[in-house]
Amino acid sequence: MSSSVVMPLEQDVPRPKWTFHIIMLSIAVTVTTLSFLLTTDGPTEVVIPWLNVPLPSTCSMQNMVGIDCPGCGLTRSFISLAHGKLDASLAFNPAGILIFGVVLFQIPYRIAQLWRLRRGQPAWNLNLPSLWIWGLIGVVLMGQWIVKFV
Numbered sequence: 001m002s003s004s005v006v007m008p009l010e011q012d013v014p015r016p017k018w019t020f021h022i023i024m025l026s027i028a029v030t031v032t033t034l035s036f037l038l039t040t041d042g043p044t045e046v047v048i049p050w051l052n053v054p055l056p057s058t059c060s061m062q063n064m065v066g067i068d069c070p071g072c073g074l075t076r077s078f079i080s081l082a083h084g085k086l087d088a089s090l091a092f093n094p095a096g097i098l099i100f101g102v103v104l105f106q107i108p109y110r111i112a113q114l115w116r117l118r119r120g121q122p123a124w125n126l127n128l129p130s131l132w133i134w135g136l137i138g139v140v141l142m143g144q145w146i147v148k149f150v
Contacts, residue, residue, distance in 0.1 A: 017123065021113045028106035035082035035100070038075075040092075046075055070145040074099060095140040102133065 038055075041047045045054040061069040077096025080089035089096050113123050 018114065018117060021110045021117070021123075024106055025110035025114070028103050028110065031078065031103050032082070032107065035078040038079050039083070040076045040079050040088070046079065068145070068148065070095075070141040078103075093141075094144045095137055098133075098137050098140060102137070 037049070039047050039049045041054065044057070047054050057063060058075075059069055059072050061067060062072060071093070073093035074096050077089045077092040078100050080086075080092060081096065081100050086097075089100075109126075116123060
């Protein structure tokens, strides 16, 4: 009597989310690298230092309505943090410290996730902690934005 083994169809086997982790790691490395490479010039400009060229404003709300959005200043905040200027970072956007921390955390976290997937282990599930962290960041973003107008 032979035993038959039923193999699952290829589409039934869950695939690891390699692509997502690679994209998130790439974004985090790019943002971190640019934070160290770019500089700020005054309260509004971000400059490519080796070309001495300012980057254009990217805030649609600022460009269309003339007021800052809750995320205004995050790029300058990241650059200031990368250059060790905590006071300037807080002045540009207080939530920048939290978000920059999340971006930096992504680098070792995504590398570890990719390593776990490569070894056949399940990825860590940090959905609940990330929900709380992003909730806190949202409160800080909105709070600092409201304080600007009061």
